Amino acid sequence: MTVAPTLPGAVTVRVPAKVNLELRVGPRRPDGYHSLATVYQAVSLHDEVSVARWDDWQVVPTGTYKSLIPTDGDNLAVRAARLVAERWSVDEALSIRIDKDIPVAGGMAGGSADAAATLVACDQLWGLGLDRDDLAELAGMLGSDVPFPLAGGNAMGSGRGEQLAPVLARGTFHWVFAISDTGLSTPEVYAECDRLRERDGVEVPEPHVSPELMAALRSGDPAALGAALHNDLEPAAFSLRPRLRELRDAGVEFGALGGIVSGSGPTVAFLTESHEAALDLSVSLAASDLCRDLRRAKGPVHGAHVVATPRD
Numbered sequence: 001m002t003v004a005p006t007l008p009g010a011v012t013v014r015v016p017a018k019v020n021l022e023l024r025v026g027p028r029r030p031d032g033y034h035s036l037a038t039v040y041q042a043v044s045l046h047d048e049v050s051v052a053r054w055d056d057w058q059v060v061p062t063g064t065y066k067s068l069i070p071t072d073g074d075n076l077a078v079r080a081a082r083l084v085a086e087r088w089s090v091d092e093a094l095s096i097r098i099d100k101d102i103p104v105a106g107g108m109a110g111g112s113a114d115a116a117a118t119l120v121a122c123d124q125l126w127g128l129g130l131d132r133d134d135l136a137e138l139a140g141m142l143g144s145d146v147p148f149p150l151a152g153g154n155a156m157g158s159g160r161g162e163q164l165a166p167v168l169a170r171g172t173f174h175w176v177f178a179i180s181d182t183g184l185s186t187p188e189v190y191a192e193c194d195r196l197r198e199r200d201g202v203e204v205p206e207p208h209v210s211p212e213l214m215a216a217l218r219s220g221d222p223a224a225l226g227a228a229l230h231n232d233l234e235p236a237a238f239s240l241r242p243r244l245r246e247l248r249d250a251g252v253e254f255g256a257l258g259g260i261v262s263g264s265g266p267t268v269a270f271l272t273e274s275h276e277a278a279l280d281l282s283v284s285l286a287a288s289d290l291c292r293d294l295r296r297a298k299g300p301v302h303g304a305h306v307v308a309t310p311r312d
């Protein structure tokens with residue numbers, strides 16, 4: 001793997017991926033978003049974002065999934081940096097290097113993680129002294145999934161997913177992430193969820209996180225957590241990508257404690273008993289022809305943090 005060199009004077013921030021342990025989708029709101037009740041867990045797949053002053057705006061992709069990173073102004077990291085520059089009247093352009101190890105468009109919030117990392121990096125580079133609330137506000141403006149990677153750990157999300165509250169949890173959980181298919185677009189999956197609900201005449205209540213999931217997190221018991229995993233977007237993801245259901249069923253048959261589509265998919269997240277069980281499950285899934293990429297990770301892990309500054 002060739003790694004693009006970090007520019008002199010760069011600030012580097014490391015940021016985790018997430019999995020939604022529970023994702024309850026409420027009614028569609030007048031603004032087009034859905035009210036959510038969700039529990040996020042940050043997991044040990046990380047991107048690293050480095051920002052440095054440059055003559056013009058540029059994105060330098062590197063890492064495992066570098067070919068899948070958009071390099072234009074649509075990149076959420078560029079939008080994050082421009083938002084900070086605008087708000088604090090900083091008249092400078094940046095080179096933004098994204099070292100990508102979080103699967104792209106998989107429902108693991110990789111793009112959102114990069115935006116969160118960019119906010120933290122710009123704050124440090126430009127010496128703005130932003131506090132957690134400032135950063136969370138900017139993050140919420142960029143996307144529903146952007147505030148969580150700032151916090152990391154486990155957190156409950158409400159509103160459209162951007163309003164966070166801490167969750168009492170114990171223990172470390174071992175995951176296998178199976179990537180079966182090309183990316184699913186988040187708006188497409190929500191639209192399919194609406195379509196299926198309308199077709200079936202489902203009355204959609206305001207969403208709530210289940211007491212079973214909260215109890216499982218408090219106890220640190222992976223079997224209880226495996227049984228409590230839930231994603232309301234799963235039927236929509238299965239409808240758009242029928243092979244995902246086969247993949248989920250295969251993982252559970254191979255011994256996972258639970259398996260769910262991660263966020264809006266198409267990655268399927270499997271919870272296992274231990275590090276060794278995760279290795280065994282990876283071997284079984286690799287031997288099936290149901291997925292094209294497998295990643296192991298543990299959670300929870302810390303949120304976005306600076307790992308290198310110009311003084312290092």
Ligand code: C5P
Pocket residue numbers: 032033034035036142143144145159160161186187188190
């Ligand atoms: O907030 P973000 O830009 O990540 O959302 C992407 C899309 O996902 C939205 O445009 C919307 O279609 C859908 N979405 C939703 N309800 C949410 C979060 C996202 O409908 N709570």
